[in-house]
Amino acid sequence: xxxxxxxxxxxxxxxxxxxxxxxxxxxxxxxxxxxxxxxxxxxxxxxxxxxxxxxxxxxxxxxxxxxxxxxxxxxxxxxxxxxxxxxxxxxxxxxxxxxxxxxxxxxxxxxxxxxxxxxxxxxxxxxxxxxxxxxxxxxxxxxxxxxxxxxxxxxxxxxxxxxxxxxxxxxxxxxxxxxxxxxxxxxxxxxxxxxxxxxxxxxxxxxxxxxxxxxxxxxxxxxxxxxxxxxxxxxxxxxxxxxxxxxxxxxxxxxxxxxxxxxxxxxxxxxxxxxxxxxxxx
Amino acid sequence: xxxxxxxxxxxxxxxxxxxxxxxxxxxxxxxxxxxxxxxxxxxxxxxxxxxxxxxxxxxxxxxxxxxxxxxxxxxxxxxxxxxxxxxxxxxxxxxxxxxxxxxxxxxxxxxxxxxxxxxxxxxxxxxxxxxxxxxxxxxxxxxxxxxxxxxxxxxxxxxxxxxxxxx
Numbered sequence: 189x190x191x192x193x194x195x196x197x198x199x200x201x202x203x204x205x206x207x208x209x210x211x212x213x214x215x216x217x218x219x220x221x222x223x224x225x226x227x228x229x230x231x232x233x234x235x236x237x238x239x240x241x242x243x244x245x246x247x248x249x250x251x252x253x254x255x256x257x258x259x260x261x262x263x264x265x266x267x268x269x270x271x272x273x274x275x276x277x278x279x280x281x282x283x284x285x286x287x288x289x290x291x292x293x294x295x296x297x298x299x300x301x302x303x304x305x306x307x308x309x310x311x312x313x314x315x316x317x318x319x320x321x322x323x324x325x326x327x328x329x330x331x332x333x334x335x336x337x338x339x340x341x342x343x344x345x346x347x348x349x350x351x352x353x354x355x356x357x358x359x360x361x362x363x364x365x366x367x368x369x370x371x372x373x374x375x376x377x378x379x380x381x382x383x384x385x386x387x388x389x390x391x392x393x394x395x396x397x398x399x400x401x402x403x404x405x406x407x408x409x410x411x412x413x414x415x416x417x418x419x420x421x422x423x424x425x426x427x428x429x430x431x432x433x434x435x436x437x438x439x440x441x442x443x444x445x446x447x448x449x450x451x452x453x454x455x456x457x458x459x460x461x462x463x464x465x466x467x468x469x470x
Numbered sequence: 471x472x473x474x475x476x477x478x479x480x481x482x483x484x485x486x487x488x489x490x491x492x493x494x495x496x497x498x499x500x501x502x503x504x505x506x507x508x509x510x511x512x513x514x515x516x517x518x519x520x521x522x523x524x525x526x527x528x529x530x531x532x533x534x535x536x537x538x539x540x541x542x543x544x545x546x547x548x549x550x551x552x553x554x555x556x557x558x559x560x561x562x563x564x565x566x567x568x569x570x571x572x573x574x575x576x577x578x579x580x581x582x583x584x585x586x587x588x589x590x591x592x593x594x595x596x597x598x599x600x601x602x603x604x605x606x607x608x609x610x611x612x613x614x615x616x617x618x619x620x621x622x623x624x625x626x627x628x629x630x631x632x633x634x635x636x637x
Contacts, residue, residue, distance in 0.1 A: 236622065246607075246611065254551050254552065255601045256600055262604065262610065265614070269615045299616070443487075
């Protein structure tokens, strides 16, 4: 049953206008949020917008015969347009740096979880040091240097393995599952960056969940991307299309992967023959 | 002398020819029959005056047409806006020429139309230069904006294929 069907059935059962209104408002807020986020922030750049305005003003001045003014506006438009592009390039570098920094942070968090400081004393201090450098370079807006440092952290910690740990899996619906601690798979590769894949073998004894119930998390809303990134799903957000293709019939708008609703039960198809059972629960 | 100075004889050749003939006849009769010579002189002077009026009329009309053509060229270049001061000066000269003509100040009218023609042509030339410069600047701006738009799209696509899915 899709989320929209679920919502409408629930509304019919309750049959209270106020509840319907609240439900509708929530849906509208969700759509509004999606549409706002879909807006292209790069094109909202004030310099780019001003350049477009000046381009229009230049054309109008030209049509009226005011060629001097047309030329002046055109030159300003060119300058602002180039400045907007430079800002976008910086934004991209910042995004890449942030992405790599997060990957490095995740790797360090994983290392701490598997007692890497004790198990890998030769590389751990260096990784910490380089990670601090990645952070400071990022703060100093030296994004390229920050990216390089973050990559170095990941490279240093590439060989850290998960400790063998018992993992309980809960079968739907009676058993309460415990989140397994698999070694995280490689993080998504940022655009325009190349990282050699560092495949990590999944622990053989781990049984991963076959279903996931979409949650309502204010700070980091569930979405195909984020769900695919969960360690107990694929540990790799780039695999979100697999989840989407498998579950597209369950979402309100099958052509819109950006819209999923809390409560939806998502099927997690196995990727590499791993065993999957039950529904994951927090 | 006055007719030759303003080049009017070619604009009223018949009238001028008759005036010249009467003047020659007056010269030849001057030693023989003075009353006849005087009559010829009077008739010749009248024809010289007619030559001046007819000649200026045609020549000024010709110069006015030239000024009108120059104004049309200037208008085609939108010089009234593009080179406001030069166009306004030419318009003033044209207006003055019309006033001089109605006041029978023909040489001033001629000079006025010639000044207007030169002014309109200069304004058209300046406007054309400014138009070309504006077109170059506009094309550069268009290219820069197109290129920026393409790059923003590319960057946005790179980011949104991650961020978009993460919404």
